[in-house]
Amino acid sequence: MRLLLIGDIVGKPGRQIVVRALAGLRQEHDLDLVVANAENAAGGSGITPAIYRELRAAGIDVVTLGDHVYRRREIFTVMEGDEPILRPANYPDESPGRRFVVAPARSGVPVAVFGLLGRVFMPPVDCPFHAADRVLRELPGNVRVVLVDFHAEATSDKQIMGRHLDGRVSAVLGTHTHVATADEEILPGGTAFQCDVGMTGPHESIIGRRIDRVLETTLTGRPTHFEVAARDVRLHGTIVDVDPASGRATAVRRLRVDQTEADRLAVLTGRQKAVAVSDATE
Numbered sequence: 001m002r003l004l005l006i007g008d009i010v011g012k013p014g015r016q017i018v019v020r021a022l023a024g025l026r027q028e029h030d031l032d033l034v035v036a037n038a039e040n041a042a043g044g045s046g047i048t049p050a051i052y053r054e055l056r057a058a059g060i061d062v063v064t065l066g067d068h069v070y071r072r073r074e075i076f077t078v079m080e081g082d083e084p085i086l087r088p089a090n091y092p093d094e095s096p097g098r099r100f101v102v103a104p105a106r107s108g109v110p111v112a113v114f115g116l117l118g119r120v121f122m123p124p125v126d127c128p129f130h131a132a133d134r135v136l137r138e139l140p141g142n143v144r145v146v147l148v149d150f151h152a153e154a155t156s157d158k159q160i161m162g163r164h165l166d167g168r169v170s171a172v173l174g175t176h177t178h179v180a181t182a183d184e185e186i187l188p189g190g191t192a193f194q195c196d197v198g199m200t201g202p203h204e205s206i207i208g209r210r211i212d213r214v215l216e217t218t219l220t221g222r223p224t225h226f227e228v229a230a231r232d233v234r235l236h237g238t239i240v241d242v243d244p245a246s247g248r249a250t251a252v253r254r255l256r257v258d259q260t261e262a263d264r265l266a267v268l269t270g271r272q273k274a275v276a277v278s279d280a281t282e
């Protein structure tokens, strides 16, 4: 079976490329389950109920989040229900939202998904390594396939998580830095690993925000509005092939869809006119 994790969806440009390209990607790559980190989907920070529904309608089966999980309070009611949207599993127990989901893949195979937050340059949270152990102990006995989104800054932390969970989950894939790393591999125990799958949003930017604004603030100290950028929109993600009987990964590869490729996929599935219609403007 084949899983895709889409990296941090940033603002309207990021949502737009998902809405246009994902149906074609599902078809051409024969995807069984699609997970996306959408912590930056609403104007660059957080997610709203309308955006959540739009991403689900576009073909995303499970939504993970990160350090911007609670930026838009209106998502709390959705997160407190049974929807496949997750807070990082190492937030306090009292935090709104679910720590893991078990979602059926296209074939019916149950797939567990959870996210964890790193602790370098991040809000203080519980130990992600022990939190991962706790989630794994709680998973139903019939679950063999497990995808972990480790939302963290430091590549060393991500490698530690890969080794900590090697042989116990199908994939440990990173998000948060918005820059894809070229280190995808299958670890000795059969876990697919990559430090960061990259960003889904405007590449002509500083990790998704307008270059001029970020430069001005950095060089002068003057606060500016870090508006979401607009040009050279790309979708980044990583595809993992998994043996459903053992849960072990058999292949891992990076995915990059630029605007030309997104246009081709939109034509393929009749989505040329599809637009991101949800409420957040940027």
Ligand SMILES: [Fe+2]
Binding pocket: 008, 039, 040, 066, 176, 177, 178
């Ligand atoms: Fe992000």
Ligand SMILES: [Fe+2]
Binding pocket: 039, 066, 067, 068, 151, 176, 177
């Ligand atoms: Fe983040």
